[in-house]
Amino acid sequence: MTDLSLSNRTIASKPAPPNAATAFRFPTQWIGVAPFFIFTIMFLILPTLYLVVGAFQDGNGHLTLDNLLQLVSDPSISNAYWVSIKISFWSAIIGAFAGLALAIAIVRGGLPNWIRSATLTFSGVASNFAGLPLAFAFIATLGRVGIVTALLRDVFNLNIYAMGFNFLTTAGLIVVYLFFQIPLMVVIIVPAIDGLKKEWGEAAATLGATQAQYWRMVVVPVLWPSFLGTVILLFANSFGAIATAYAFAGPALNIVPIKLYSQINGDVLHNPQLGYAIAFGMIVITGLANVFYIWFRTRSERWLK
């Protein structure tokens, strides 16, 4: 309360006496944010809008819905969307629950302290370890000549490839994607679990709540918005991922980002309008997911301040 610096809002907001600077106020006011806005408009917003507008135009610039209809009517494209959505959905759900379990284990499980910090550091690394190297690691592990494949075959007499295992299936890609999904969940959800105040548990106990009641009536309601929000972020995270899957099968694999990649490279269809439509579909799906994410995040922040 004795803070008399100019950062004090009530003082700072009082009208300052006019001075020379006022005359040049307009340029200085915006000059700091100008590079940011010029950059993001030129290299983020306009290129995206260009594709969105293109999705509604035919080759001569006339308005049309044909491109978007093709997304639905062309079975290979609608199938790619469906596979991508399935992979993203399940890798997000499984990753979120596994990550939540791991986060609860290291925060509240009574494990030694070094395990918590080691897990958090590792999660920071693994959540950024996506792309081609991740695919190489899994090929060396579970590929046809991978070490775990050989071990299972020689020691346990289990031939996983004969059993139908394959990286190029939905299940195979989910197993691989979990390698970055689970750590991302841990990184995001640990602060939320830390935010559960000890006093709430004590208050619940004082009021006679059992451990199960405390979890059901306090922990779950407080955590679910940030949990659900993170699920959606994980969904968007794997929906846009291409490099890992591309390393397994190249352009052959039928998921949306690889479809778009081939389309841009001119391998398959070479119809830019259709490319715009595929891109537009991706933006709509991840955009919708993120609208929910932002909504849930603001809800969860109310509790965790």
Add this chain to the structure above:
Amino acid sequence: MKSGKFWAWVVFALSAAYFFIPLLATFEFSLRLRRGVHSFDAYQIVLGDPRFQATFMYSVIAAIFTIILGVLVVVPAAYWIRLRLPQLRPIVEFITLLPLVIPAIVIVFGYIRMYGSNSPLPFLASDLGASALLVIGYATLSLPYMYRAVDTGLRTIDVRTLTEAAQILGAGWSTIITRVILPNVLIAVLSGAFLTFAIVIGEFTMASLLNRPAFGPYLQNIGANRAYEPAALAIIAFAITWGCMSLIQILSRFAPKSANRPN
């Protein structure tokens, strides 16, 4: 409580197995190039490959330019918003989150269409232009991380008081930014920079579609054509990511403790 601890160990052990078996298996696999014995031959071949050196250097330089561009775009904006334009904060936060919403492949597709050889701004007409566009694309991808790192750094210092003090002492805007604000948020900027570095170094989609001789396309090429070298490259990539994250952790210990914790 006892059973809780038991389950915590079970969960931890299962997770550790899922994460460490692939890494250990990859490492073991990478040592198998020479028949019958373990050796570091795969690493020697990879590290000695002139294309490895060339593409890796290309990506390192691209990462450095990305970081410089990111700092130039983000720091003044984050500073100015704290100082003068807090009403813009929600808009800027929304924009910096967009690269998480719009997949990288969509962004680069937009670039190819908008900045092709026949466009008013023909970035893709020359090699240098295309490389510049790659750096720009990387800076866009790193925007969410860079902005948050810098904004968190600015939160721990009293921007307004520092600026006013510097102004009273006669400093101009460039002096204030370079000699007062930047040193104070340097550690935050660096942690954003290392994260950017980790993201850029193996990035595949943008580099490949812009046809740049970067590390990501090289990785893809090796992965498609060799057996043991990709495993060695995966271990190297993991070590680089690990190095970047460790540097962020070490740096965060040096970060200034909040001077004006708003209680």
